[in-house]
Each structure stands twice: as C-alpha cells, then as structure tokens.
Amino acid sequence: MQSLIIVVAKDIKNIVFVLVTVIAVIMVIKLIFGAKSEEEANKLKNGILWASIGIMVMQIAFSVTNIMFNKDINGGLSDKVKE
Numbered sequence: 001m002q003s004l005i006i007v008v009a010k011d012i013k014n015i016v017f018v019l020v021t022v023i024a025v026i027m028v029i030k031l032i033f034g035a036k037s038e039e040e041a042n043k044l045k046n047g048i049l050w051a052s053i054g055i056m057v058m059q060i061a062f063s064v065t066n067i068m069f070n071k072d073i074n075g076g077l078s079d080k081v082k083e
Helices: 002-034 038-069 077-082
Strands: none
Touching: 002 038
C-alpha cells in the first residue's frame, strides 16, 4: 500500500511537471515574440512566475510524501508515528 502511494505521487508529479513546463515554455515564447502591450507582458510574466512556484511546491510536496511513506528512508516515518 505504501509503495503504491509513492508510485502514484511520482506519476502525478511527472505528468504535472511536463504539462507545466510546456505551458511555461509557451508563455516564454509568447512573451518574447508576441507581447503587444505592457499589460499582456505582465500577465505572461505572472504566469511564468506562478508556474515556477507551482513546480517548487509540487516538488516539496512529493519530497515530504516520499520521506513519510518510503520505507527505504529511515524505515518510513509514517510507521514510526503509528507506534
């Protein structure tokens, strides 16, 4: 059960990472070549910023999940909490 949690979390993280990266690259290309106004440029910059923050939060959440439920790391903290 616990290894299933790690596998699902890793798969979700990888899928979301790819999607966010593609969206961020599209925003960068639009910013470089297609920003017609300052307002549009600011929206694209904010989108890139939030995509980057989202990737960092997602990686932190995965790391915490991995530490909590992975038995290879300190025997799995979730098992120690149950005792």
